[in-house]
Amino acid sequence: MKLPALPILGLTLFCLFAGPQVAAAGGSEPEDAADAVIAQLFEDCEAGNMQACFRLGARYDEGYGVDEDLVQAAAYYRRACDGGSAAGCYGLASKHQLGEGVERDQARADQLLRQACEGGLALACDSVPPPLQEGG
Numbered sequence: 001m002k003l004p005a006l007p008i009l010g011l012t013l014f015c016l017f018a019g020p021q022v023a024a025a026g027g028s029e030p031e032d033a034a035d036a037v038i039a040q041l042f043e044d045c046e047a048g049n050m051q052a053c054f055r056l057g058a059r060y061d062e063g064y065g066v067d068e069d070l071v072q073a074a075a076y077y078r079r080a081c082d083g084g085s086a087a088g089c090y091g092l093a094s095k096h097q098l099g100e101g102v103e104r105d106q107a108r109a110d111q112l113l114r115q116a117c118e119g120g121l122a123l124a125c126d127s128v129p130p131p132l133q134e135g136g
Contacts, residue, residue: 048083050080050084053079054076054077054085054091057076057080070100073100081115086116086117086118086120093108093127096108110128113128114128
């Protein structure tokens with residue numbers, strides 16, 4: 001069974017995790033405010049805040065406040081996932097599924113989706129493929 005692509009993942013996750021602070025400002029950040037947010041996210045990620053690492057991945061994925069860079073997006077999603085962020089695992093699964101910033105690898109994407117689901121991200125549970133049936 002082939003999984004549906006996760007093409008709206010970046011936008012969905014961005015809206016959930018990276019966009020709330022700008023929604024009240026009419027949907028855009030002044031450039032200096034965006035720079036301050038990015039700088040704080042870098043600092044927080046370096047300090048071990050996996051949500052900040054995930055949010056950096058989402059920003060690089062969408063080119064929001066930074067230049068779009070899918071390799072960087074995947075790297076920050078990976079860092080977040082490795083640090084226990086289910087959302088980071090889901091973001092990295094999408095990158096592997098689509099071959100954006102990393103090699104296309106459906107088996108790895110499936111593994112990451114399972115990890116995200118086990119980490120409590122219900123959205124990922126809806127995307128986990130069923131176990132393979134033996135002998136048939």
